[in-house]
Amino acid sequence: MDGLESPWRVAACSVADPPPLHWREELAGLLGVRPRRLGTWAELGLYGARTCLEAAGLAVLPPQAMVCVASLSGSESATHATAAQCRDGLPLPFGFLQSQSSQLLAALGQWLQWEGQGGCLAHRDPAQAWRLAQREALQAQASGLLLGQVEESGMQLATRWWWLVRD
Amino acid sequence: MRPTYLRGAGLASALGPDLPAAVHALRTDAPPRMRRHAGLDWPVHAVWEGEVPASEDAWMAHARETVCAAARESGALDTARSGPLFIASSSRDIGAREQSLAWHGDTHAFSERVAQWLDWRGPVFSVFNACTSAVQAVLSAQRCIGAGECEDALVLGLELPNRYTVCGLAAMQLLSTERAQPCGAGRAGLVVGEAVAALHLGAAPARWRIDGGACVVGGSNPAGLEPQALARALDLALARGGLQARDIGLVKMHAAGSGANDALEASLLAERLGTHVPWVTLKPSLGHTLGAAGAAELALLTACQAADVWPRLHYAPDPALAPQLGKAPAHAAHRLLLLFAGFGGGHAALVATDQEAR
Numbered sequence: 001m002d003g004l005e006s007p008w009r010v011a012a013c014s015v016a017d018p019p020p021l022h023w024r025e026e027l028a029g030l031l032g033v034r035p036r037r038l039g040t041w042a043e044l045g046l047y048g049a050r051t052c053l054e055a056a057g058l059a060v061l062p063p064q065a066m067v068c069v070a071s072l073s074g075s076e077s078a079t080h081a082t083a084a085q086c087r088d089g090l091p092l093p094f095g096f097l098q099s100q101s102s103q104l105l106a107a108l109g110q111w112l113q114w115e116g117q118g119g120c121l122a123h124r125d126p127a128q129a130w131r132l133a134q135r136e137a138l139q140a141q142a143s144g145l146l147l148g149q150v151e152e153s154g155m156q157l158a159t160r161w162w163w164l165v166r167d
Numbered sequence: 168m169r170p171t172y173l174r175g176a177g178l179a180s181a182l183g184p185d186l187p188a189a190v191h192a193l194r195t196d197a198p199p200r201m202r203r204h205a206g207l208d209w210p211v212h213a214v215w216e217g218e219v220p221a222s223e224d225a226w227m228a229h230a231r232e233t234v235c236a237a238a239r240e241s242g243a244l245d246t247a248r249s250g251p252l253f254i255a256s257s258s259r260d261i262g263a264r265e266q267s268l269a270w271h272g273d274t275h276a277f278s279e280r281v282a283q284w285l286d287w288r289g290p291v292f293s294v295f296n297a298c299t300s301a302v303q304a305v306l307s308a309q310r311c312i313g314a315g316e317c318e319d320a321l322v323l324g325l326e327l328p329n330r331y332t333v334c335g336l337a338a339m340q341l342l343s344t345e346r347a348q349p350c351g352a353g354r355a356g357l358v359v360g361e362a363v364a365a366l367h368l369g370a371a372p373a374r375w376r377i378d379g380g381a382c383v384v385g386g387s388n389p390a391g392l393e394p395q396a397l398a399r400a401l402d403l404a405l406a407r408g409g410l411q412a413r414d415i416g417l418v419k420m421h422a423a424g425s426g427a428n429d430a431l432e433a434s435l436l437a438e439r440l441g442t443h444v445p446w447v448t449l450k451p452s453l454g455h456t457l458g459a460a461g462a463a464e465l466a467l468l469t470a471c472q473a474a475d476v477w478p479r480l481h482y483a484p485d486p487a488l489a490p491q492l493g494k495a496p497a498h499a500a501h502r503l504l505l506l507f508a509g510f511g512g513g514h515a516a517l518v519a520t521d522q523e524a525r
Contacts, residue, residue, distance in 0.1 A: 067384070074274035074295060079331075083265050086334045096335025097390065100257070101274075102297040102511025109386015109512050115396055117403075118384045119303045122275040122293040132292070136310050139168070140381075153273075 001147070001162050003127030005134045008145065008164040012056030014048055017158035023047050030054065031111055038107055039078040039098030040157075045069060045150040046107045048159030052146070053112065056163045060113040064143040067108055067118030068133035070126050073151045074101040104150070117142070134164070168313035172373035173519065176466035177240030177365035179233045180453050181212035185240050186470045192452075194476045199452055201346075204330045209342040211333060212360035212454030219262065219328040226263040230327050231284050233363045238285050243321040243367035249289045250317035250369075253308055254278040255300035255324045256293075257458035262329030281323065289317070294458075296382060298509025300324070301364070301461030302517050303382045308368045318371070324364040324459025332457065333359055339390065341425070347455070349422035349448040350429045350489040351482045357423035360454020364462035372522070375469050378502070379407030380517035389512055392421070392428040394435045396514040397506065401439060404504070404516035412439055415518070416500030418446045419468050420492070421508045423455045432506065433488040440504075445496040446489055452478055461507055461515065472499050472521060499524050 001010060020026065027047040028034040035043060053061065061067070075098060082095035097103060101120050109115060117140055123129045126149050137145040145164040151157070181199035182189035192199070202213035214233065220226045238244055260277040264270060278293040292307070294300045301324040308320035326332075336342050336359065343356035368377065381403035385396030405412065418436060422429040436446065449464050456463045471478065480493035501524040507515040 072273040072275050076270070076274055079261065080268070080270055082335065083261065083331055084268055086331050087265060087268065092335055092338045096331075096338055097510070099335070100297055100510045101295045102509065102513055103389055104511070105296070105384045106386045106389035106510075106512040109384050110389075111386075115383065115385045115399065117382055119382060120295045121303075121307075122273075122278070122295070123290065124275060124279070128290055129292070132307060132311075135314065136307065139310055139313075 001130065003130035005131060007167045008134050009167055010162050011165045012052055012163040013161060014052035014055055015160045016048055017160060019044065019047065019157055019159060035107060035111065037094055038103065039075055041075040041078065041150060041152040042104040042107050044152060044157055044159045045104040045148055046111055048150060048161040049108055049112065049146060049148055052161035052163050061146060062143050063114065063116055065116055065146055066137040066140060066142040067146045069104055069120045069148045069150060070122060070129035071150050072122055073153050075099050077152050169315060169370050171309040171312045171368055171377045172371065173366060173375035173377060173469060174369040174371060174373045175242035175367040176469065177237035178362065178463055178466045179214050179237050180362040180463060181214060181360060182452055186466060189467055190470050190474045190476050193471060193478050196479055204333060207333055208344050209333055209337050210358055212358060214361035214363065215328060221266060223263040223267060234281055235284055237363045237365040238321065241365035241367040243319065243365060244285065246319040248287045250320040251289050251308060251311055252282055252287045252291045253304035253322045254281055254293050255304040255322065255458050255462060256326060257297055258326055258329050258332050261331050262327050265329055265331050296513050297511050298457050298460055299382050299507050299513035299515040300458035302380060302507055302515035305366065305377065305461060305517060306380045309377050312368060312370050319367065319369040322366040322368060322462055324462030326361050326457050326459040328361050343424055347424035347450050348482045349420065349424050349450050350433055350484050350492050352485045353482060354424045354426060354429060357425060357455045360456040362453060362456040362459045362463040364459050364466050366462050366466060374521060374523050376520045376522060378410065378518040378520050379404045382513060382515045385512045385514060390510055392431050392508045393512065393514065394431050396512065397432065397508060398435055398439065400514045400516040404518050408518045410518060414502055415440060415444055415504045416502050417496065418444055419464060419503060419505040420446050420448050421506040422448050423450050430488055442491055445494060446492045447478060448492065449478060465505060468503060475499060
């Protein structure tokens with residue numbers, strides 16, 4: 001990954017760019033159930049995070065870990081679809097929630113059994129976002145840092161995750 | 168780590184075009200400007216006078232004028248503009264495009280456009296943690312300043328006019344059709360607030376110091392408040408400031424007018440801080456400014472404290488929840504605790520100290 005800073009090192013990573021054809025089924029298999037009411041972007045993020053932890057040999061995210069999700073697309077696809085429904089006067093309870101990128105953080109909390117510090121941000125250069133997250137995690141004395149980059153742009157999907165620990 | 172100070176603030180809101188106007192409105196008990204989008208039952212605290220421009224160009228022109236004015240008011244434009252710019256927003260520029268549905272660019276493109284408006288030369292970050300976005304931005308800026316990576320930073324909280332947010336929150340049955348009554352006996356939901364808030368943070372000493380804060384995600388309720396997560400955010404904020412609960416002189420509640428969430432927050436506060444500390448809510452005046460709330464409410468609260476203005480309540484607080492809400496303290500508080508919560512299980516706490524209070 002670009003932007004790795006001392007004293008962090010990559011303990012595991014998962015790069016799906018693009019994800020495998022049946023990634024949703026794979027995620028359901030990992031979780032034991034299909035997650036409900038998540039938009040594609042959040043579900044894709046959850047898939048990448050879960051496979052990254054799998055690669056690290058972790059079933060859950062340690063409570064002192066921090067999470068940072070960087071994305072330029074965010075959940076824009078859901079926003080576009082829901083805005084069209086809004087303009088046409090249709091009800092939009094689930095679409096609106098799915099258009100909120102922070103729903104990915106809640107999904108990570110729920111499915112990785114984690115309650116901790118985390119956030120979503122964007123910078124044109126993802127490495128800048130990684131550096132900011134690493135420094136914040138270091139200051140917060142986090143035991144680990146789960147970094148994700150999740151992009152949903154039309155039919156193009158990508159989810160890249162790194163599990164960082166301190167030396 | 169170097170301390171971080173609030174060197175200046177700007178705010179355009181339903182209370183007026185700048186902070187002096189907002190403080191004057193609260194001092195004179197003037198009502199906030201409200202609007203209902205055509206065909207919708209739910210009121211909004213309106214940042215702009217009159218109808219929202221329908222064309223993208225006109226909307227952007229209004230947005231540019233409002234953003235530049237707030238940033239100018241904060242004093243951040245008098246710096247080299249080379250520090251980080253953090254833009255915290257839930258709705259970004261959706262109001263410009265929701266009728267045409269002419270989408271272009273990505274979620275970060277509007278932040279870069281704002282940076283161009285301000286002729287900002289430093290790195291630009293978009294923060295999208297729903298209603299805790301601006302607090303996250305303040306904490307990121309605090310870390311950059313504290314580590315000596317920059318002398319100044321600008322946090323912009325933006326919630327600009329749009330129907331989308333109102334329709335979405337209404338579909339989730341979260342909105343009130345009347346003015347919000349946070350912790351009120353007759354509370355019936357939140358009311359959306361539009362605002363542009365600018366916080367100029369820096370290393371040079373100023374009246375208000377940012378002591379500590381935290382954003383904690385709790386995932387068990389993606390649309391509601393979790394007391395455990397809020398308590399953890401509060402504890403972390405105090406610990407980072409080297410503080411105890413007894414050091415807090417005033418609590419700015421998150422409370423937005425929700426039946427369940429307000430009760431959970433009030434119960435937690437009573438348990439952790441006792442009932443002798445005054446509580447205040449700014450949402451009856453500003454509305455719930457969502458991703459901008461951390462910046463808008465910090466700007467307004469510190470300005471009110473400096474001017475010795477106390478927002479009046481126009482409803483009865485629920486005596487079982489918050490008997491002390493709205494009761495003016497005998498003197499300005501030395502240290503403020505501000506709480507926030509939002510979609511995605513976000514819970515945030517921020518502590519600020521008035522260097523001039525005794």
